[in-house]
Amino acid sequence: MKRRLLQPEILIEALPYIREFTGKPFVVKLGGSTLLDEAQCTRIAGDIALLKLVGIQLVVVHGGGKHINEMLQRLGIQNEFKNGLRVTNEETMRIVEMVLSGRSNKDIVTLINRYGGKALGISGKDGPLIRALPYTDANGGTYGQVGIIESVAGDVIEHLLTGGFIPVISPVAYGEGGRSYNLNADHAASRIAQAICAKKLIYLSDIPGVLRDPRDPGTLISELGALEAEALIADGTISGGMLPKIQSIVECLRHGVEKVHIISGLEPHALLLEIFTNGGIGTEFHAAL
Numbered sequence: 465m466k467r468r469l470l471q472p473e474i475l476i477e478a479l480p481y482i483r484e485f486t487g488k489p490f491v492v493k494l495g496g497s498t499l500l501d502e503a504q505c506t507r508i509a510g511d512i513a514l515l516k517l518v519g520i521q522l523v524v525v526h527g528g529g530k531h532i533n534e535m536l537q538r539l540g541i542q543n544e545f546k547n548g549l550r551v552t553n554e555e556t557m558r559i560v561e562m563v564l565s566g567r568s569n570k571d572i573v574t575l576i577n578r579y580g581g582k583a584l585g586i587s588g589k590d591g592p593l594i595r596a597l598p599y600t601d602a603n604g605g606t607y608g609q610v611g612i613i614e615s616v617a618g619d620v621i622e623h624l625l626t627g628g629f630i631p632v633i634s635p636v637a638y639g640e641g642g643r644s645y646n647l648n649a650d651h652a653a654s655r656i657a658q659a660i661c662a663k664k665l666i667y668l669s670d671i672p673g674v675l676r677d678p679r680d681p682g683t684l685i686s687e688l689g690a691l692e693a694e695a696l697i698a699d700g701t702i703s704g705g706m707l708p709k710i711q712s713i714v715e716c717l718r719h720g721v722e723k724v725h726i727i728s729g730l731e732p733h734a735l736l737l738e739i740f741t742n743g744g745i746g747t748e749f750h751a752a753l
């Protein structure tokens with residue numbers, strides 16, 4: 465890696481990509497697992513600041529599930545999951561909001577700003593950027609303040625981008641009467657990408673991409689289309705945290721986002737490698753396939 469970074473050719477290789485992407489909106493979703501290690505998070509923040517400096521209109525959306533679990537445990541509050549979703553009563557929602565919109569959001573903002581990136585942290589409640597309704601599953605089951613996105617006000621983000629800021633968005637939404645709703649961050653990133661007609665949506669997670677066998681990193685699928693991705697859901701290859709990611713990817717490919725990538729946030733400078741080099745990493749999704 466070090467040798468590669470020292471090669472001046474890498475800047476020349478990046479040139480056509482910089483020319484193509486400058487001025488274009490990109491959405492980057494930072495998975496909670498990429499936020500756990502400070503050194504790693506610092507590297508990602510540096511990459512984000514650099515992408516902004518070369519003119520990419522970056523928007524960051526983040527998760528933070530593991531930090532929420534840690535805090536609930538520390539406070540002795542029961543953590544209840546139903547069908548993979550956190551059942552969110554009023555007390556839990558207060559903690560979710562405090563952790564996501566407070567700790568996680570401000571940690572990311574601070575790291576990017578240390579690189580001179582002009583990051584500005586907001587939640588989906590500010591603006592209000594994201595309006596949500598209570599989520600109900602196919603069997604009529606409810607999950608307290610777990611929300612489903614009703615609408616995204618893209619103009620809130622566009623104003624921030626025009627001002628030269630990097631919006632950093634926590635997945636908490638505004639509901640009826642000002643009630644807070646806990647959103648799946650993958651869905652939030654996808655809906656935001658659709659609302660601002662993003663050129664690319666990149667998910668940074670803790671796996672190299674979509675794996676044919678989730679226990680074997682050697683089974684990476686490097687390219688996928690919307691139909692193929694749906695087939696992988698149907699045959700059970702995709703489960704757990706990968707499920708909302710793939711569902712939201714299929715949705716945004718069908719709503720005008722050109723390219724979506726899942727890459728490993730654990731790999732140093734994965735964002736730069738994906739965007740600026742000829743050899744892509746992770747899984748790339750195309751609308752056309």
Ligand SMILES: Nc1ncnc2c1ncn2[C@@H]1O[C@H](COP(=O)(O)OP(=O)(O)OP(=O)(O)O)[C@@H](O)[C@H]1O
Nearest residue numbers: 495496527528529669674675678701702703705706
């Ligand atoms: N086919 C698959 N390929 C890769 N990962 C898979 C697959 N099926 C299930 N997974 C799981 O999906 C996980 C990634 O989703 P997860 O929700 O845990 O991370 P994230 O979305 O990056 O973080 P957060 O939810 O905190 O924002 C992987 O760690 C893996 O366990």
Ligand SMILES: [Mg+2]
Nearest residue numbers: 495527650705
């Ligand atoms: Mg997830």
